[in-house]
Amino acid sequence: MLAHALRNGSGTKERELVEAYHRLRALVFADRLGWDVHVREGQEADEFDALDPTYIVLTSDDGAVIGGARLLPASGPTMLERTFPQLAGAGNVNAHAGMIESSRFCIDTASAEGRGGVLHQATLAMFAAIIEWSMLNGYSEISTATDLRFERILNRAGWPMKRLGKPSRIGNTMAIAGTLPADGASFTKVCPSGYKSAFAAARRIAA
Incomplete structure (x- = not known):
């Protein structure tokens, strides 16, 4: 994986690769989860894709896109600010220049967890990639909105989320922000064996 x-x-x-990531988003969010998202010509996109985000995209050894996430400065506009303000509690996101927002995280698997309760390697690789890119670009904190199931995955990976507010039902999902x-x-905790990135292959991660 790369x-x-x-x-x-x-x-x-x-x-x-970006178009393949948008197709994966359509597969995961529209087809599998049944979310009310905009899909055109097999690709899911929204207003935040027009804000020049950085996409972290994970490819398999044969070059297929198997995961991705969208990153935008938390200073805004962001999904937490505009789409899910109810998840941020009493407006306590405290966005700053060192914070990036991660959204539209998805993995090309029926489950983000492997057999026997072992976290899927692609999920861990995505966690590592988001952390690595953030560090290399001057960010020290990541904000995100997710669901309670994925919060448990973060905890199991050793990368616990600090909640911003209480869980709230959005559609069929109990959502949470943090x-x-x-x-x-x-990075060291979540990084799976054999992890590689194309954006910092020659740079050492500072401990």
């Missing part, structure tokens, strides 16, 4: 950091204005190969540290200790 992690990539991509932008919409990248070259042809990079655009193909922040996560982006530091060397967290």
